[in-house]
Amino acid sequence: MRVRPASREHDQASGRSALIEAALPSMRHVQQLERELHELQLRWDLVESTARMVCPVAAARFLSTLVATREQFGALQHKLLDRVIDVHLANKHNDLIARAQVTIDVLVRSLYERTADVGFIATDPVLVEFASAPDEHDAAVLRARLDEYRAKYTVYDEILLLDTAGRVLCRLEDLPCAAPDALADAPWFTEAMARPGFAQFHGFDPLVAEGRHVLVYAHRVEGHDGRTVGCVALSFGFETEMRAIFDEIDDGNRHAIVALVDEHGVAIASNRPDVLGVGEPLELPEPHYPVILHRDTEYLASNRETRGYQGYMGLPWRAVGLTRLEVAFRAGTGAALAESDHEAMLDAIMRSDASLIGTIEQATAIERGLEHVIWNGKLEQARGSNDTTGSASAVLDQIGEAGRRTTRIFAEGIRRLCALVADGRREQLRARAVVTINIVDRNLYERANDCRWWALNGALAETLAALRADPHDTAAAERATAVLGRLNALYTVYRRVALCDTEGRVLAVSRPADALPPDWRLPEELVRANAALATSQDYAVSAFEPTPLCDGEPTYLYLAQVRDPVTRRNLGSVVLAFDSKAEFGAMSAGAIPPLQDMIALLIRPDGLVIGSSDERWAQGEVFAEHAQLTAPGPGESNMQLVVLDGARYLAGVASSGGYREFKRSDGYHEPMLSLVLQPLPVRQTTPEEVRYDTLGGGDDEALRLGLFRSGELVLGIPVGDIVEAIRPPRIVPMPGARQLAGLVEHHSVEGTRLVPVIDFRLGHDCGDDTGEITIVVVRQGARELGLRVDRLMTVASVAPSRVKPAPEFARNTPWLAGMVTARGDASGGPLVAIVDAQKIQAGDALPSLELLEEMGLIDATDPMGEPTADEFTF
Secondary structure (H helix, E strand, O other): OOOOOHHHOOOHHHHHHHHHHHHHHHOHHHHHHHHHHHHHHHHHHHHHHHHHHHOHHHHHHHHHHHHHHHHHHHHHHHHHHHHHHHHHHHHHHHHHHHHHHHHHHHHHHHHHHHHHHHHHHOOOHHHHHHHHOHHHOOHHHHHHHHHHHHHHOOOEEEEEEEOOOOEEEEEOOOOOOOOOOEOOOOHHHHHHHHOOOEEEEEEEOOOOOOOOEEEEEEEEEEOOOOOEEEEEEEEEOHHHHHHHHHHHOOOOOOOOEEEEEOOOOEEEEEOOOOOOOOOOEOOOOOOOOOEEEEOOEEEEEEEEOOOOEOOEOOOOOEEEEEEEHHHOOOOOOOOOOOHHHHHHHHHHHHOOOHHHHHHHHHHHHHHHHHHHHHHHHHHHHHHOOOOOOOHHHHHHHHHHHHHHHHHHHHHHHHHHHHHHHHHHHHHHHHHHHHHHHHHHHHHHHHHHHHHHHHOOOHHHHHHHHHHHHOOOOHHHHHHHHHHHHHHHHHOOOEEEEEEEEOOOEEEEEOOOOOOOOOOOEOOHHHHHHHHOOOOOOOOEEOOOEEOHHHOOOEEOEEEEEEEOOOOOOEEEEEEEEEOHHHHHHHHHHHOOOOOOOOEEEEEOOOOEEEEEOOOOOOOOOEOHHHHHOOOOOOOOEEEEEEEEOOEEEEEEEEEOOOEOOEOOOOOOOOOOEEEEEEEOOOOOOOOOOOOOOOOOOOOOOOEEEEEEEEOOEEEEEEHHHEEEEEOOOOOEOOOOOOOOOEEEEEEEOOEEEEEEEEEOOOOOOOOOOOOOOEEEEEEEOOEEEEEEEOEEEEEEEEOHHHOEOOOHHHOOOOOEEEEEEOOOOOOOOOEEEEEOHHHOOOOOOOOOHHHHHHHOOOOOOOOOOOOOHHHOOO
């Protein structure tokens, strides 16, 4: 297998850097976001430079905050870009991994069945007798029997029987005269003859087929005395099978290439032979740098080995998924959700992804920092500072506009990121649902084959005829039980195999069944269905329901008619009770990757549960939520949101489309859906995120208020009493001073002083108290006092005539100077409590919730949440 030279290998860090450098030119969304963020950075630089030049005195008060805010923004934009790039890469890499893994695993599951088939046909009585004495038997009879076998197991394109010297005794296909009639040194032949068990071989073999690769499963044939008498070989239709697998994973993305490579790294199958042909060598990607060069074109690639099935690991092959790097990150066309469901999913992702939450929290911190700058600047404007009436006002407007643009761009960037995460999750669930239902179809295809082939077993026909003649023939019953037991031991997917007469009575069973009553019969509809089977190609399947043959558990019964080999008269049926609990349970569990919180279900469209990975939905019960589903058409898939037990789940849904002739052209119809569900986190109820913009002013007589939120209230303090808002790193507690929250340092042009802080919010819901601290510093005569608040809002002008006095029953709250209603129209609006800063004393706090409600400042039955700035127009 070709690999990169050691000098080019990358470790994890260098591999990521090299991958980003290679992939970034094709990430159009990332490039657009990068341009927007760069333009935003230039805008902030311009705002800072303008402030330094046109209003240096005013700027000195907020420049350090503005610089810190800009630096925080710079760090955050790099974090956001890195995350978007990582999710882009992960989505595409996971898509290629899934395509490759499905390809190799589905193939190996199919090949596992071949190992059982070849072992079973090597014991076929007609074949054994012919190999033991070929001169004494008619080759046409054996050929007809092998043709019957291939008609049922349509995955085979050739069957050969060889003697111990490698000479062909019988085959189905005629080869040109130049083809050899013996090949004793064929690898599969020598291996099969040398030891028990199967041999497998892939490569050129002129004995099997001319001019093409073959995939052969061989097994030695032993006579009744245990002596080796020959070898049987099944040639698997490898090319046809690979086309079927490639069709199953085809979702319309013509840029997605999937290939199978052998142990030398040479392609042996490809869904795009025009891009990667059979026989071409392919360089496999490094673990930390999944970019390869093929035909002078760079590809993003992933290769996967099989995870095996039932201990079988197949041949030393790998599947490779690859796509051209230049088109790898174009917008996908994956399964879509309804608009409302899409928005709900984005919302849930935004509130559950730890990295996104961190990004949002940092963006919020930047926003609060800007509010702090603008709020203090507006205080200066409201006080009529000489340096704020013109140029400073323009700078503050620029800061506000830059802040709004920052919020918009980050909101859109985070939304794009959520959409990328959502795309990855949707595609993962849809793909898992698809591969699960495909595995189910392939598995049940084999069951339909088994019952028809076993019905041709001469020993079963002989014993069934004897038991029909004499139901008490214990010797015949024992012979039948022995044959059924051998079949069941070889094919463990069945709970039991039974032999029934034409009236459905069980005459022999492979394993004891305590739940099987002595007089039990097949359901009447199955008896009628068996009687109606016209040819050896026909079979019948029961409904999915409980049966004693499966110990009272629900399952499918597969049955085919056993005929008299001479008269072709119906003698009864062979019945295969599929071990549905174990097999469907394993298929459901296999749909879920390790350590993932997912649920996998197999259901009928009416909700009947056929397989489940979750004990809440047991087999045979009804998945009541099926009514929420929109079932896709046969062989199709989609994405949906469903609600289970009050919680929302994202669901990948795939519908059974059959396999080869099974459910497609053989007359059998049994709709089935595969669901793979992942819970979406419950949305937490939080106050609406808002912005605070400058409110309309009044005339010179207007009362100018600095507004902020504290607890459940919006409070306003006359700007003349406010020094400024600060964000200290901490509050230093004061031992013994229960009335105060503590002390903070206040730095100003007059020096640094310690300011006592009152926490108005005591006794109220303050939310998360671990974030940044905001203090409004007010002046009380010669001293300063700090008020801890939740959030700064805006500076507003209020006509004095609009202010209402505090109600009489609020006399125990002396600092409450009055109240004003925003907007003042018939629709009303939020109430603002006006604070007399000179009457605030240590130990003051907000009134109780009951008093606030009585005063009309809050509605306890309908919490105000966080009001928007435009609600405070007075």
